[in-house]
Amino acid sequence: MQKATLDKSIYATALAGILVVVHLWLMVDRGFDRGCFGFSDPTPVVECEAVIQSDAGTLFGVSNSVWGLLFYVALGALSFVIGTGGAPTTARKARAALVYVGLAYSAYLVYVQATQIGAWCKLCLISAGLVAVLSVLVSLDLFGKQPVAE
Numbered sequence: 001m002q003k004a005t006l007d008k009s010i011y012a013t014a015l016a017g018i019l020v021v022v023h024l025w026l027m028v029d030r031g032f033d034r035g036c037f038g039f040s041d042p043t044p045v046v047e048c049e050a051v052i053q054s055d056a057g058t059l060f061g062v063s064n065s066v067w068g069l070l071f072y073v074a075l076g077a078l079s080f081v082i083g084t085g086g087a088p089t090t091a092r093k094a095r096a097a098l099v100y101v102g103l104a105y106s107a108y109l110v111y112v113q114a115t116q117i118g119a120w121c122k123l124c125l126i127s128a129g130l131v132a133v134l135s136v137l138v139s140l141d142l143f144g145k146q147p148v149a150e
Helices: 003-029 043-052 064-083 089-117 122-143
Strands: none
Touching: 003 043, 003 064, 003 122, 043 089, 043 122, 064 089, 064 122, 089 122
């Protein structure tokens, strides 16, 4: 896969992450009154609310929704700069480091949901899935063989 395609894919995935986090933020603000996704019966969302309100719902006293938004915005900004040709290899490595930290934290949050809370926040899992995809993309960017120009 070419660098430009990878950069666009990473950028698009970061934008999707922003949408997920903003949607989660809105659902939290509304008290999940229409379900986790905003269009269903609210009875099954006890799980979403339980996860968000748990001790694992914050880091250093700041909501994971805020951290997620900062993560995806920073990733999108880095990807935009890289995609426009304005960044050296250092920016690619910084982007990868950011994604790998996000992957580790997402894995921790999934573990906590499974073992300590016993409930699943579907939007949180979607975000974790996006971070997993991002980790594959940045790994291909850093370690994948680049096609030889003919």
